[in-house]
Amino acid sequence: MDIPITRMKALFNPTSVAVIGASENEAKLGFHVMKSLTKGGFPGKIIPINPGSEEIMGLKTFPSIAELSYDIDLAIVVLPAKMVPAIFKECLAKGVQGIVLITAGFREIDDPMGAELHEQLAGIVNEAHVPVIGPNTFGMINLHANLNASFTPEFSLVRKGRIGLVSQSGGMCHLISFIAMRERVGFSKIVGIGNRLNVDFERMISYLMEDQDTDVIALYMEGIDQPRQLQEMARGLRGRKPIVAYKTGIGNLGDQASRSHTGSIAGRSDVYSGAFSQAGVLEVRSVEELLDTAKALARFPVLPGNRVAILSSQAGPGISAADICQRSDLTIVSFADQTQNRINEILPPLALRTNPVDMGPAWYNSEALVGIVRAVMEDDNVEGILLFMMFASANVDSIKGLSCLTENKRPRKPLITCLSAPPGIWDEHINRYEDAGILVNFPTPERASRVMANLNRYRRLAHSVPSA
Template identity: 35%
Template sequence: MQPNLKFAFNAKSVAIVGASRNPGKIGYVVLENFVKGNYKGKIYPINPEAKEILQVKCFSTLSKIPHDVELAVVVVPGAFVPKVIEECGQKKVKAAIIISAGFHEVGNEELTRQLQAAMGKYPHMPVIGPNCLGVLDSYSGVDTLFLPRYRLNRPKKGNISFISQSGALGSAVLDWAGAKDYGISKFISYGNAMNVDETDLMEFLAQDKETSVIAIYAEGIRNGRKFFESAKRITKTKPVILIKGGLSDAGGKATASHTGSLAGSAQVIDAVMKQTGVIHAKTMEEVFDFARVLASEPRPKGKRVQIITNGGGYGVLTTDAISFNGLQLAQMQEKFRKPIMAVSPSYAVIKNPMDLTGDADNNRFLVALQNAMADPGVDSIILIMLFQVPTLDSDIIEGVSGLLRNRKKPILVMSVGGEFAQMHMHLLEREGINTFNEPTTAARAMAGLTHYAMKRN
């Protein structure tokens, strides 16, 4: 039976079991997230030695709360967790998140059995964890991360959701996503997955209207058959990106000591991804390159890519990258090439890659882009703009943004350089245009989008 996880993300009331008065303790940080964040529900700190914390009334136990509790966040020492889960069940709490560690991941099998037994008595109460950061929902304000906001800025609202078995890796990625200004819908660190696993979370996100793309970091797949069947179905309507840890022998051993789970071989994981349509990312940066493109770009109708550049060398490198990633060079029709030739010098190469040369101005770029967008023989475009040349001025941002606002095919922009180039790329990003610093990363992202679209067609 699929667990009902909505209360882990959209709870109207939350109890922090183990709330602390000490700002250096996890129980304080988690409570502060709810009190000072954008959570609008009722908050119940559980601390038998305090009357109030952060001006919120405390209760000695869950049973003393006179109202229903939809979510319990457990931050007590590991030895007390099984008893707390029993109390949650008796209180009819709808969902629980166990931040506490000290179970199978450190070899404490007896405590693990006790926790499993406690959870088993209340099968209708899904439990995320233990040994995790828990949940960040950018829309509901649920935030169980025990990382202070001054150390980890929460990303803006978006439509990418990220599931991570590793809390430390996930938090670093979350911080990086915020710095890159990537929007996040939901982040889940699920730790040891004793009750709720990566497949359960993927199933929940598949139905979530605020999630367009699902990204997963997993060290061990808890139930391979269950994951396989779910992923095969989900990827038909929503992209799933997986980065898998523990693929090497050494990595597999590290996985066992980190979360107590078993890692699958690289060959098995590759086979699963090919059969299910899950997109395989090799680096964390690639996860977000794939995710942001899949979340925002139109689906291409085919593999034919038109390259437009004002730097011949980058055109060649992008051509190689396109080929290495299973895409093809488009062949533009003569009637769409003629208007470009009319505004270009004789030494410009109006083919593919299209080298507008280093003296290309705004108008030459815009005419080339407009005609490539209109050509039915072009499925997607990689636009390379080197801002160092004096003939290309800042008005190109407005021109490109205007053309791309209602685009029907995916268009990625690549540029490279220092402060001036980065400033213009940031301006393009603010207009909803995906930019890249390398031909290889742009080509990989376009390939990920294209291969996903081809499997869905």
């Protein structure tokens, strides 16, 4: 089986989409798929297929794809499993470039009929080199093409961005997208690979490495069929685009006895961790860390080194950040003389003016804060900056000072922040700075600091020589 990259591109960029099993009945997934396509603003042709309807959501409906007088790029299939082999044949006859198979009930069920059907389908499409997302998936979304080929119309609310998300769990994909909506993280593609008829992690990674809308690849994984193959492919692509992976299922859930056998659990987890590390894949431990890290890598793919500055308008957040830096491989570096002199001019002599800088004595002086940030930004000793500022009534305008950073046209150092205020007070400014690309903001200093530590881990992973 070999699926050329051109076919993957066609799958994600169709000009016409047929929904085989489209429905006007809200209890059917075919209804929700139609809603996703139409509400999502897909600019191409949408063709509902249903022998029992003449029109669905205002669109002329055909009894079968075979009766169309023209070819179709993408077919989304939501019919019962046993009908799918015949449908696949019809699809191929209509020249489809790709298929999204939402239907469940193949390999994942215990009934041997499921596995047989799976093999039968694989035979049909593999021979024709047609890629299939699924079966047993919610579908996929190409945000930049306004293509929502899923049963969840709300995926279209996710911002367009540079992260390609590939997930083995539909639930996790939904969750990550909902958090992304709240935290304004953008995606290029959101893909539920489901039970992987012929599009697995490996194929998705190869494709996203070529995809011009994707800068960072985020993976949610439970178990993989061919870990060695994935590892070798990722190793070969090391450093081209960052890959961040969250792997769950470290224990054997089906086996009560082995559950308490922590030795074997830890062992399995270690095996994966080792493989990820050798392949240059950055492993993380939660959906939040996956999203946080991908968000930062999409903006600041390169942390040049491990020497960071911590600047905090209030002491506490700086101390929590220093703890995390000290536990990781980051160095809280000494400033260059020029920088230190500049800070000494700005802050009173009794403040903690060395790195980590407690800007507390100037916490409501916007000019002083910005002066310090600018001085540190220009310090060659510093390769990344953590900046924390908590709102108080008296410093409400301090946030505005950061706008001067948007004027600086020189290459930017990673500036990872926790700027926090009650809802509605600073959001507009923070959003503007994020959109201008000068910083990425996180809800807590700990999450910001862990992200900086992860940028540094990725730097090491991407540049180290792959071990045998």
